[in-house]
Amino acid sequence: MFNKLKDKLKGFKSSLGNKIDEKAVPLEHEEELLKEDTSQHTIDKSRPDSSGTKKSAGITQKAKALVFEREVILDENDLEDPLWELEIALLESDIAMSVSEAIIDSVKQELVGTRKRIGKNTDELVEQALRNALLKIMSANIFDFDEFIENADKPVNIVFVGINGTGKTTTIAKMANYLKKRGYTPVLAAGDTFRAGAIDQLDIHSKKVEVKIIKHKEGGDPAAVIYDALEYAKANKADVILSDTAGRLHTNVNLMSQLKKICRISSPDLVIFVDEAVAGNDAVERASQFNEAVPIDGSILTKIDADAKGGAAISIAYITNKPILFLGIGQGYDDLKKFDPEWFVNKLFE
Ligand SMILES: Nc1nc2c(ncn2[C@@H]2O[C@H](COP(=O)(O)OP(=O)(O)OP(=O)(O)O)[C@@H](O)[C@H]2O)c(=O)[nH]1
Ligand SMILES: [Mg+2]
Incomplete structure (x- = not known):
């Protein structure tokens, strides 16, 4: 059911998700953890061990993995390309122009400007904004x-x-x-x-x-x-x-x-x-x-x-x-x- 639209929404999620990944920074306490782990990494590296480089790379991965929580502030520029893609995708899925504009506005309003906490999965933030926009449009005239x-x-x-x-x-x-x-x-x-x-x-x-x-x-x-x-x-x-x-x-x-x-x-x-x-x-x-x-x-x-x-x-x-x-x-x-x-x-x- 709705496979084409589903695929297009997935495309938007991952393209904006990547943008967010690039921009996101660790929350302060996570930064501390990251520092601690990096100092550990220096000790390892000083070992005269032939496998040292490999080992330190492993630790860097571990340090990164410790960062569960990040935050991001998106501006209009970050959203411009993904939102353009989304608009085309909505129009291609038979969504009327004025409705597609309303969805885009609502996604933009939810994502731009405010500080957002995110975990590892940036898609979730995008999906939530999309869900809210669609629900708002579709719940406008409820009749039981x-x-x-x-x-x-x-x-x-x-x-x-x-x-x-x-x-x-x-x-x-x-x-x-x-x-x-x-x-x-x-x-x-x-x-x-x-x-x-x-x-x-x-x-x-x-x-x-x-x-x-x-x-x-x-x-x-x-x-x-x-x-x-x-x-x-x-x-x-x-x-x-x-x-x-x-x-x-x-x-x-x-x-x-x-x-x-x-x-x-x-x-x-x-x-x-x-x-x-x-x-x-x-x-x-x-x-x-x-x-x-x-x-x-x-x-x-x-x-x-x-x-x-x-x-x-x-x-x-x-x-x-x-x-x-x-x-x-x-x-x-x-x-x-x-x-x-x-x-x-x-x-x-x-
Ligand atoms: N797959 C599918 N077929 C449906 C659905 N609803 C109706 N159909 C089929 O669509 C065809 C036309 O249905 P009708 O109920 O005769 O349509 P109608 O609007 O009364 O048609 P007219 O009286 O000629 O204007 C029939 O073959 C139905 O079985 C549905 O939800 N899914
Ligand atoms: Mg009939």
């Missing part, structure tokens, strides 16, 4: 979906939107499974009345997950299907309506205004934008366009398992200012992971 569902007036109406083939219908089935496992009763609304086979596709999922589906004929009015599902849910005390919609391009003005109409009439409690993480910056751009049109309340990124670079997940919440709710991590019904910034950042440094 489970808490929301628990506390919301029932039935909760959730509409799924996005471009074609990103995983909306599959995600609805996964979400139905997720909610069922938590004791709720979901109902599916077959609101994609446009694409041939879309209603049947959702119907098959509803049978497998064993949840009720409300469907009309192909070509029908999606808002009417969602309305019927709402009525059914109210009459049968179902908790959540999961409404499918047809995939549409964010650039198609007519289809986007139809989506606005569906959302206005069916007055959803949540509009969730679904896109695939592998789409990278395109997904981020689409999210912001859907958000302008509808607007959205959050995103779900699918196909994280399909060698996504990770950039979209880092950028999308920041750019839309709306949370990521779940990640799709496979094709099975259980492959829906509640989004957790710490889990995500840990994955990048595994």
